[in-house]
Amino acid sequence: MKALGIGALSQLTGCNIETIRYYEKIGVMTIADRTAGGHRQYENEQVKRLFLIVRCRQLGFSIDEIRTLLSLVDGGNPSCSEVKSVTEEHLSDVQQKIADLRKLEDVLKKMVAECSGTKVPDCPIIEALYAA
Amino acid sequence: MKALGIGALSQLTGCNIETIRYYEKIGVMTIADRTAGGHRQYENEQVKRLFLIVRCRQLGFSIDEIRTLLSLVDGGNPSCSEVKSVTEEHLSDVQQKIADLRKLEDVLKKMVAECSGTKVPDCPIIEALYAA
DNA sequence: TTACAATCTGTAGTGACTACAGATGCAAGC
DNA sequence: GCTTGCATCTGTAGTCACTACAGATTGTAA
Numbered sequence: 591m592k593a594l595g596i597g598a599l600s601q602l603t604g605c606n607i608e609t610i611r612y613y614e615k616i617g618v619m620t621i622a623d624r625t626a627g628g629h630r631q632y633e634n635e636q637v638k639r640l641f642l643i644v645r646c647r648q649l650g651f652s653i654d655e656i657r658t659l660l661s662l663v664d665g666g667n668p669s670c671s672e673v674k675s676v677t678e679e680h681l682s683d684v685q686q687k688i689a690d691l692r693k694l695e696d697v698l699k700k701m702v703a704e705c706s707g708t709k710v711p712d713c714p715i716i717e718a719l720y721a722a
Numbered sequence: 723m724k725a726l727g728i729g730a731l732s733q734l735t736g737c738n739i740e741t742i743r744y745y746e747k748i749g750v751m752t753i754a755d756r757t758a759g760g761h762r763q764y765e766n767e768q769v770k771r772l773f774l775i776v777r778c779r780q781l782g783f784s785i786d787e788i789r790t791l792l793s794l795v796d797g798g799n800p801s802c803s804e805v806k807s808v809t810e811e812h813l814s815d816v817q818q819k820i821a822d823l824r825k826l827e828d829v830l831k832k833m834v835a836e837c838s839g840t841k842v843p844d845c846p847i848i849e850a851l852y853a854a
Numbered sequence: 855t856t857a858c859a860a861t862c863t864g865t866a867g868t869g870a871c872t873a874c875a876g877a878t879g880c881a882a883g884c
Numbered sequence: 885g886c887t888t889g890c891a892t893c894t895g896t897a898g899t900c901a902c903t904a905c906a907g908a909t910t911g912t913a914a
Contacts, residue, residue, distance in 0.1 A: 627879045670845040681830040698813040713802040759910045
């Protein structure tokens with residue numbers, strides 16, 4: 591398996607080039623080897639790493655959470671219970687967000703329902719918004 | 723009703739002082755009158771305006787959406803149908819976000835369920851994360 | 855008057871990128 | 885071997901919606 595340039599890696603993973611360089615800069619991607627001219631070359635190990643990072647971002651993990659996961663992976667023998675607890679914590683954040691958004695949805699639905707949409711002197715949505 | 727200083731307004735609305743100044747700077751709050759020494763003074767109209775802004779932010783409206791709503795309000799005779807359509811659009815954004823988070827929740831739940839938490843050579847969560 | 859709190863302006867930092875500018879590198883065609 | 889033109893390089897600044905200072909000035913109660 592030969593090394594990939596940053597463009598090929600970007601295509602493969604769907605992660606934008608600038609973002610890959612950014613991940614290197616903030617230390618979640620390991621430093622890439624360079625060609626004589628200074629272009630980055632990626633080996634299989636780093637391709638896998640980027641896939642993991644991208645996947646985690648899709649799942650809504652923060653960079654800090656990813657850092658934690660990666661440090662467990664980098665530790666050689668990832669401790670399953672630690673990985674699980676990071677994931678569980680993230681899950682409960684997600685559930686909290688869903689609950690918050692549901693409440694918000696209810697309020698917005700009610701506001702929309704009360705508004706006829708015709709031009710009336712006092713718009714019930716604006717009224718609702720003014721009520722603190 | 724006498725004018726309020728920025729600290730009092732902050733206490734009343736729960737909106738932090740720096741944020742009030744920021745809202746003025748970006749033009750969603752109207753320019754406040756000043757005392758001889760330059761301290762901001764807020765009248766009833768602006769207090770109501772800030773309440774509206776704060777409420778909208780709680781409901782997850784972006785500053786740009788709020789700008790739109792305020793321009794309708796400032797237009798004198800807020801067109802109910804326009805207000806309604808901004809709100810409906812925001813509602814559908816929220817619903818989309820809820821749907822996305824639900825999917826995410828499912829994936830995370832499955833990952834957690836498959837992990838025993840004991841130290842095994844291949845952590846199923848990490849496996850799942852590596853699978854692109 | 856003298857403390858001391860409140861407020862002022864302006865700048866820089868947050869998270870997770872994105873978007874340039876201006877300088878090189880590299881691979882293919884001639 | 886040389887040129888053309890895309891790929892990549894570094895570094896800085898911008899995004900959103902604030903937040904956090906520093907250092908100066910104002911307002912107010914004892």
